Amino acid sequence: MATPVKLAIxxxxxxxxxxxxxxxxxxAGLKAGAEVRLLKAAELAPxxxxxxxxxxxxxxxxxxGVPVATPADVEWADAVIFGTPTRFGNVSAQLKQFIDTLGGLWAEGKLANKVYSGFVSTATAHAGQESTLLALYNSVHHFGGIIxxxxxxxPAKFVDGNPYGTSHVDGQLSNPVDDVTRTAARIQAExxxxxxxRLKAA
Ligand SMILES: Cc1cc2nc3c(=O)[nH]c(=O)nc-3n(C[C@H](O)[C@H](O)[C@H](O)COP(=O)(O)O)c2cc1C
Structure with missing residues (x-):
């Protein structure tokens, strides 16, 4: 029997x-048969x-109670899904700070050949969903990761309409995470x- 995929979120x-x-x-990752670590980036705000x-x-x-992510979690993972709220169309400082702690693993080539993906949320539509995900993926190119x-x-992707990653518009917190976003998340995790x-088996 194949070893389960190790997925870090x-x-x-x-x-x-x-x-x-x-x-x-x-x-969704667990349902798809992965071993999952759900982790948060450390808070930097006072x-x-x-x-x-x-x-x-x-x-x-x-x-x-959600564990704070460490570089060892990324080293452990076969696949990593990063998530961030947009910050002026960009990745949040907290997630970026975590990514910047991966320099040691990068130098050893240990970030390469893993699968990466990203998800985002914004207050309004057209206010940074694609730009944030593309900015996030810049780092993955440096890792030698597979996006x-x-x-x-x-077919459900034509409903949420974002091919870059799961995204949600929170409407200044007036629009809770809904079925459209949940479906997109399920598709992405699967x-x-x-x-x-497939990569692990190859
Ligand atoms: C400093 C700052 C910058 C933000 N920049 C944007 C932005 O460029 N576009 C946007 O739609 N929302 C922006 N937002 C709103 C958040 O990205 C948005 O509400 C997000 O869904 C919050 O996610 P969270 O509830 O997981 O923190 C910004 C919020 C803050 C605090």
């Missing part, structure tokens, strides 16, 4: 949207900033696990 989330999508990806925003404080408390974007590989399994 490494995300940053302030106000909980990305944390919710990350859980969906994790559940406690006063977190406490000033009730949604941020609530998510911070709700995810206190498994969802593309339009499933695809990442399938591609990683």
């Amino acid at each position: 490494v995300y940053y989330s302030s106000t909980g949207t990305i944390a919710e999508v990350a859980k969906e990806l994790s559940d 406690q006063t900033a977190i406490d000033s925003n009730p949604a941020w404080a609530a998510n911070h408390a709700a995810t206190a 498994a974007s969802p593309g339009f590989t499933d 695809r990442v696990v399938q591609i990683a399994a």
Whole structure:
């Protein structure tokens, strides 16, 4: 019997949207037969900033039990799915800081030949979903990683419409993670696990 794919889902989330999508990806990864580590990037903001925003404080408390990602988790993984809220059309500092801790593994060639994918959320449509995912994937090119974007590989992808990765528009937190985003997350997790399994078997 083939060894299960090891999937790390490494995300940053302030106000909980990305944390919710990350859980969906994790559940779908498990259902697809992977061994999954659901991990968060360490918070960099001061406690006063977190406490000033009730949604941020609530998510911070709700995810206190989620382990903080370390480079060893990425070394362990066959596949990594990174998630971030957009920050002015770019990757959040917290997730980027985690990626920057991977320099040692990069220097040893240990980030190469793994499967990578990404997910994102924004407050409004057309406000950075593609640019954030493409910026995230810049780093993957440096890793020598294999980007498994969802593309339009499933009819449901024509509903959410983002081939670069799962994305959600939170509408300033008025639009909770819905079935369209959950379906996109499921498709992405299944695809990442399938591609990683094929590479592992090869
Ligand atoms: C500093 C900052 C910059 C942001 N930049 C954008 C942006 O460029 N476009 C956008 O639509 N939302 C932007 N947002 C909103 C968040 O990306 C969005 O609400 C996201 O879904 C939050 O995810 P989370 O709930 O997982 O933290 C920004 C938020 C902050 C705090």
